[in-house]
Amino acid sequence: MFxxxxxxxNSDLENLKQGELTLICDIRTDGSFLVHHFLSLYLRAxxxxxxxxxxxxxxxxxxxxxxxxxxxxTAKERGQLVFLEGLKTSVNVLLGDGQKSxxxxxxxxxxxxxSDLKVLYDFVRDSLTQxxxxxxxxxxxxxxxVSVLLSLGVNAIRLLDFLHYCRATIxxxxxGNMVVLTNSSDDSEDEENELLVNYLSHHSNLILxxxxxxxxxxxEVHGQLRITWKGSCRLKxxxxxxxxxxxxxxxxTVTFFARGTSAAVL
Amino acid sequence: xxxxxxxxxxxxxxxxxxNCCGRSLLKCSLVAAAHEGDSIHILxxxxxxxxxxxxxxxxxxxxxxxxxxxxDPLNWNRESVLPTxxxxxxxxxxxxxxxxxPVTLVLDSLSWILLHNPVPAVCHTFQHFQRHAKNxxxxxxxxxxxxxxxxxxxxxxxxxxxxxxxxxTMMPAPSGGAQAAAxxxxxxxxxxxxxxxxxxxxxxxxxxxxxxxxxPLLKMAGDKEETPAAEADPAxxxxxxxxxxxxxxxxxERLLLPYHLSTEMKSSLLQSHAGAAxxxxxxxxxxxxxxxxxxxxxxx
Numbered sequence: 001m002f003x004x005x006x007x008x009x010n011s012d013l014e015n016l017k018q019g020e021l022t023l024i025c026d027i028r029t030d031g032s033f034l035v036h037h038f039l040s041l042y043l044r045a046x047x048x049x050x051x052x053x054x055x056x057x058x059x060x061x062x063x064x065x066x067x068x069x070x071x072x073x074t075a076k077e078r079g080q081l082v083f084l085e086g087l088k089t090s091v092n093v094l095l096g097d098g099q100k101s102x103x104x105x106x107x108x109x110x111x112x113x114x115s116d117l118k119v120l121y122d123f124v125r126d127s128l129t130q131x132x133x134x135x136x137x138x139x140x141x142x143x144x145x146v147s148v149l150l151s152l153g154v155n156a157i158r159l160l161d162f163l164h165y166c167r168a169t170i171x172x173x174x175x176g177n178m179v180v181l182t183n184s185s186d187d188s189e190d191e192e193n194e195l196l197v198n199y200l201s202h203h204s205n206l207i208l209x210x211x212x213x214x215x216x217x218x219x220e221v222h223g224q225l226r227i228t229w230k231g232s233c234r235l236k237x238x239x240x241x242x243x244x245x246x247x248x249x250x251x252x253t254v255t256f257f258a259r260g261t262s263a264a265v266l
Numbered sequence: 267x268x269x270x271x272x273x274x275x276x277x278x279x280x281x282x283x284x285n286c287c288g289r290s291l292l293k294c295s296l297v298a299a300a301h302e303g304d305s306i307h308i309l310x311x312x313x314x315x316x317x318x319x320x321x322x323x324x325x326x327x328x329x330x331x332x333x334x335x336x337x338d339p340l341n342w343n344r345e346s347v348l349p350t351x352x353x354x355x356x357x358x359x360x361x362x363x364x365x366x367x368p369v370t371l372v373l374d375s376l377s378w379i380l381l382h383n384p385v386p387a388v389c390h391t392f393q394h395f396q397r398h399a400k401n402x403x404x405x406x407x408x409x410x411x412x413x414x415x416x417x418x419x420x421x422x423x424x425x426x427x428x429x430x431x432x433x434x435t436m437m438p439a440p441s442g443g444a445q446a447a448a449x450x451x452x453x454x455x456x457x458x459x460x461x462x463x464x465x466x467x468x469x470x471x472x473x474x475x476x477x478x479x480x481x482p483l484l485k486m487a488g489d490k491e492e493t494p495a496a497e498a499d500p501a502x503x504x505x506x507x508x509x510x511x512x513x514x515x516x517x518x519e520r521l522l523l524p525y526h527l528s529t530e531m532k533s534s535l536l537q538s539h540a541g542a543a544x545x546x547x548x549x550x551x552x553x554x555x556x557x558x559x560x561x562x563x564x565x566x
Contacts, residue, residue, distance in 0.1 A: 118342050157381055161340060168337050172314045198416045201284040203312070230287070235321040237290030237445050237468030 001040040001068055002033075002254045008227065008245065009206070013045045018138050019171045023204040024181040025197060029212035029223045031181060033249055035144045036061070038179045040068040043075050047176075048136035050127045052120075054086030054148040067252055080136060082127035090152065110152055117154070117162035125169055128176065139176035141166055146200075147183040147193055156192040160199050167203060180204075205230055220264035221246050225256065268434070268464045268476055271450050273298040275408045276431030277392065279376070281415040281423065286436040286446050289313075292374060292412050293322065293472040299370040300326040304407055306370045307362050309348065311335040311378035312412075318374065323471050333361055335378070353383045355391050355398040362404065369404060371395075373411035376426070377418065385422055393429045439465055444477050 006012055024034045032055070039061070042049050053061055061083075062072040075081040089107045096111070106123035109115045128139035149159055163180070170176045184197045201207055207228040213221060225245045231238030245256045271278070272295040280295070282288030299306055306329050310318055315332045322330075338345040349357050362369065373379065380388055392409070399406040415423050415435070427433045435449040444465035452460045464479040501508055510518065522528070527535075549555055 116340070121342060160381065164339070165342060168314070172317075173337070195417060198284055198414070202287075202414055202417070233287065233290040233293060233321070234317065236470045236472065239445055240285075 001044060001070075002037050004256050005034075005037055005254065006041070008243075008256060011041075013041070016042075016045055016047070016138065016177070018175045018177065020177050020206060021167060021171055021200075021204040022177070022179045022206045022208065023197075023200045024179065025184045025201075025207060025209045026181065027184050027186070027209065027211045029210055031208075031210035032056075032144065033254060034208055034210065035142065035179070035181055036064045036068060037254075038140075039142055040065055040070040042140045042142075042177070043070045043072075043080065046080075046135075046137045047140045048080060048128060048130055048134070048138075049075075049140045049142060050082045050084075050124055051142045051144075052084045052086065052124070053144055054090075054146075055144050057087055058083060058085050079134075084123070086148070109154065109158075113153055113155070116158050121162055121165045121169075124166060128170060128174065139170055139174050141170050141176070141178045143178075143180045145181040145183060147196065150190075150192050150196065156195050159196065163200065205232070218264075220248060221262045222249050223247060224259070267460075267462045267479055268448055268450055268466055269298070269474055271432045271434060271452055272474070273302065274432060274452075277396075277429065278408060278410045278432045278434070279413055279427060279430040280411070280434045280436065281413045281427070282436040283414065283416045286438045288412055288434075288436045289374075290445075290468045290472065291434065291436065291448065291466075291474075292372070292410065293318075294468060294474040295410050296330070296370075296372065297322065297326050297472045298474075299408070299410070300329045303367065304370040305329055305331060305365055305367045306372060307331045307333065307365075308372040308374060309333050309335050309361070310374045311339060312375045321470075321472060326471075339378070339382075353379050353388055353391050355395045358391065358395055359399055359402055359404065362399075365404060367405075368407040369399075371406055371409045373409070375414060376411035377414040380413075380418060380422060380426070385425065389425060389429055392426065443467065 011017060022038070024031050026032075039049070039051065043065075051061075058072070065072050072081060072083065076083055084106060086107065089105060090110055093105050093107050093110050104119050104122075106120045108119050109117050124141055128141065130136060130139065146159070146163070150156060166178060170178055180200060182193070182197055182200060184193065188194075207226075207230070209226040209228070211224045211226070213223060223246070225247055227243045227245070229241040231240045244259055246259050246262060247254050247256045248262065272291075278295065280288040280291055282291075296306055296308075300323075308318065308330055310332060314336050315334060318332075319327050319330065333348055335348045337343075337347075339348065340346070348361060358371075362371070376388075392411075395409065396406045413423065413426065431453050433451045435451075437447045437449060439445060439447045445467040447463060447465050450460075450462045450464060452462075454460065462479055465477040467475050467477060469475050
């Protein structure tokens with residue numbers, strides 16, 4: 001959890017906003033530090049978290065989370081965190097071994113391109129629907145990163161259906177939050193990915209766009225973060241609010257500063 | 267103009283994109299329809315009912331009838347309200363049911379329908395639904411749909427727009443008071459086409475406030491006279507002058523440039539004046555004298 005980012009986003013541990021979809025969109029850089037931020041933020045806040053980790057292994061996320069002061073293994077044991085390790089689960093599906101009959105594999109749709117993502121949705125819903133006795137706060141779904149599913153051959157419309165259902169169940173029905181990371185690039189000529197990014201941008205309440213510097217690698221400034229609060233149309237028409245910052249990633253924190261005001265320049 | 271477009275009959279499409287959301291304008295059109303006494307049937311796929319109801323006048327909200335397509339559109343949870351498969355006039359008619367007052371049908375959004383149904387089928391339903399409803403005793407006064415333009419290929423958007431009587435395209439407004447700009451294209455029954463760009467802002471309870479509008483000159487197809495005027499003149503707004511007037515030309519020609527040596531100037535430079543300083547030089551024994559005139563190559 002990066003305190004500075006919490007200040008920028010006006011969020012704090014005590015009163016989290018609910019029912020929001022946050023889109024993290026990285027362009028020519030790695031935006032995973034934001035995923036780590038949200039993971040540790042929601043675990044610390046006592047939310048029930050379902051994490052679809054499709055990019056890295058559990059130990060990777062665990063090591064980073066430990067640096068940020070959260071232990072994923074304990075969270076898993078306490079039942080606060082449901083972790084789907086995409087790297088292992090997808091291999092099990094594609095190589096076809098393991099127990100078929102006992103439990104449905106949440107990534108089963110990978111082996112059959114004509115099927116929808118209902119299995120994955122059921123997995124998410126079942127892991128986030130809590131008995132009324134549980135002490136966890138609002139449910140949270142984290143996805144890192146959803147573009148990977150497109151690369152694995154999932155049909156874009158089916159993926160949008162899955163995201164729609166997650167939105168309807170988690171954000172609207174259960175009043176929880178969703179954080180989704182996608183990859184994007186202006187000149188990728190990948191229509192399916194563009195459709196995905198546009199769809200998510202239409203429906204998200206907050207967009208965090210992480211972009212590498214156009215001038216190339218720099219030791220002092222690692223990239224640029226554009227925060228867009230989508231104008232809500234709940235009470236009346238509102239304009240989007242956009243703010244730009246530059247950031248530098250340190251060992252355990254990230255510093256944000258206005259554009260052109262890094263320590264190396266001033 | 268925008269207000270008229272929103273409250274007019276026929277088929278209205280509001281096209282928005284990521285940078286400029288059109289839902290507030292959709293809500294304005296709901297308010298306009300409700301004030302005319304229509305009952306408003308909404309097929310909501312994009313956002314839940316409570317979000318669409320939020321901020322509306324209770325009087326307007328009373329007139330809304332929701333057909334929920336948001337919570338379970340594909341019947342994954344077995345709670346589906348709307349039929350999932352093809353979007354046909356018959357199914358749409360069954361969905362609305364009986365209603366004696368004039369009906370405004372709202373599709374929020376048409377994008378969902380277009381992504382899940384074949385485009386020709388959607389176009390067919392969109393065009394023929396009003397007539398089909400009339401045959402079965404339902405007065406559908408207008409169909410209002412929201413379309414996210416950047417989720418479809420341009421050709422799909424264009425073909426759907428061909429069937430609409432009014433197309434409102436949302437654009438972000440330049441900084442200032444306006445919330446957004448709308449490009450309104452209206453096809454009148456007389457086959458006249460009106461195109462207006464209008465800046466607007468949305469007040470509380472979704473009342474539209476129009477700020478400024480301008481009507482671009484219509485460019486006729488094949489009209490060649492307009493082409494040269496439309497081309498930008500590169501020499502239009504220069505900070506300097508490219509051409510000379512007669513007077514300026516004379517002044518320019520009269521000017522004596524510093525490197526031109528006229529005869530008077532040459533003589534005045536070479537003539538030594540009385541009282542001017544002179545240099546006497548006595549060569550030293552060890553001096554290395556050069557017999558040559560150092561100014562030999564000067565043409566004076």
